[in-house]
Amino acid sequence: SAVISQKPSRDICQRGTSLTIQCQVDSQVTMMFWYRQQPGQSLTLIATANQGSEATYESGFVIDKFPISRPNLTFSTLTVSNMSPEDSSIYLCSVRDRGTQDEQFFGPGTRLTVL
């Protein structure tokens, strides 16, 4: 199974600032995903990070607010821009492993608090 690391693990930020979250995978993967989990909620997909092209955003999420980079098959970043308290969430990076089973693994998450 893929091993995924995320940095930072948590942060407390001021309103109006931006935070970039890094996701590193120990193997090359085609599909990387970014999710948001608001307090007490289930996961919501923000976007699919594509290597060599623009990310594909889900309804309700826009590139200006959540710019994503995917420079290679093992790394991606998500930036949360111009933050407000409503952005306080856990942000999770995920990869799909189409090996023997079609599994999907998650990084440890970044717990963001915006004051």
Place this chain on the structure above:
Amino acid sequence: AQKITQTQPGMFVQEKEAVTLDCTYDTSDPSYGLFWYKQPSSGEMIFLIYQGSYDQQNATEGRYSLNFQKARKSANLVISASQLGDSAMYFCAMREYSNYQLIWGAGTKLIIKP
């Protein structure tokens, strides 16, 4: 309409007892996969078990097994001999093969009592 339903918002179970967490799903795609994840208070999402729609046998991984009843569109997670460390949120999810997205249930908060 809800595609994944977890009807138990919370459960209390005595340590060492078996636990069944309910999950029902709705899809018209004949090819799909079902997932269970554990999320402790630390926030990480831990993959537990996977069941493909064409798998003949119920999936098992250590103390975890998936009770797959295809006709009833049910994919319950069974944890045998529960431990204090099993206390966490548990999420059921589905991926239809016509769609790359995981569809999530609302989760069940499991608390194991000593």
